[in-house]
Amino acid sequence: MKRVQKRHQEIMQKKQRQQRMMGGLLLVGLLMIVAGVFWLRPSSDSAETAGMSNRQFVAMGEEVYNSYCAACHGFNFEGQPDWQQPFADGSFKAPPHDETGHTWHHSDTYLIESIKLGGARLAPNIGVSAMPAYEDVLTDEQIEAVLAYIKSSWPPEILEAQSAR
Ligand code: HEC
Numbered sequence: 001m002k003r004v005q006k007r008h009q010e011i012m013q014k015k016q017r018q019q020r021m022m023g024g025l026l027l028v029g030l031l032m033i034v035a036g037v038f039w040l041r042p043s044s045d046s047a048e049t050a051g052m053s054n055r056q057f058v059a060m061g062e063e064v065y066n067s068y069c070a071a072c073h074g075f076n077f078e079g080q081p082d083w084q085q086p087f088a089d090g091s092f093k094a095p096p097h098d099e100t101g102h103t104w105h106h107s108d109t110y111l112i113e114s115i116k117l118g119g120a121r122l123a124p125n126i127g128v129s130a131m132p133a134y135e136d137v138l139t140d141e142q143i144e145a146v147l148a149y150i151k152s153s154w155p156p157e158i159l160e161a162q163s164a165r
Contacts, residue, residue, distance in 0.1 A: 052148045061149030064142045072130065073097055077153060092119070092129035097150045104154060104162040108147060115143050 051057035066075065072094035073079055079096030086092055095101040103111065114121065115138075119129030134143060151159065 050144060052152055057145050058149050058152045061145030064138060064146045065149050068134070068138070069146065077150065090127060094131070098153065099155065099158045103150065104158050105165065107165050111147055112143055115146065
């Protein structure tokens with residue numbers, strides 16, 4: 001009789017151990033799900049242009065930038081030398097797109113518009129620039145990708161500052 005009781009006790013203890021282990025596994029699983037959701041959560045940073053955290057999209061922007069923009073704005077976004085001094089004919093030089101320029105002083109909407117319309121958009125008010133109009137050259141997607149590439153080089157505080165504009 002005693003032996004049966006002992007056996008019963010052993011079985012109960014084993015069951016409890018199993019239950020504790022299942023509980024532990026469940027907890028680990030839950031933690032992994034929570035971590036996954038956090039990791040996949042789209043950034044709430046409003047300064048992020050659509051696609052900025054999509055590496056393929058940014059890589060596409062880089063290709064467009066290097067083929068169409070870098071000759072004037074520089075492969076490292078540095079702009080033309082002495083960009084704050086206009087050319088002899090009074091037209092603007094290409095400004096840098098990094099934090100030393102004023103690209104980040106403008107909203108995404110303004111920047112997309114500038115890329116589409118080019119220097120001609122300035123003519124009625126403040127003169128001309130060599131900035132070409134890209135609305136018939138690049139697709140909307142390519143233009144957005146180029147902006148995403150430019151912005152992907154900005155430090156967080158510049159992204160933050162741009163979002164406030
Ligand atoms: C032939 C030279 C040239 C090329 C090529 C060129 N740009 Fe420009 N860009 C300029 C000049 C000059 C300005 C300054 C005057 C102006 O805003 O139009 C400018 C201005 C800009 C501005 C406005 C920046 C500001 O702070 O107002 C943006 C944005 C811009 N360019 C993006 C691009 C992109 C993107 C490309 C490639 C798809 C490109 N540019 C190609 C010469 C060029």
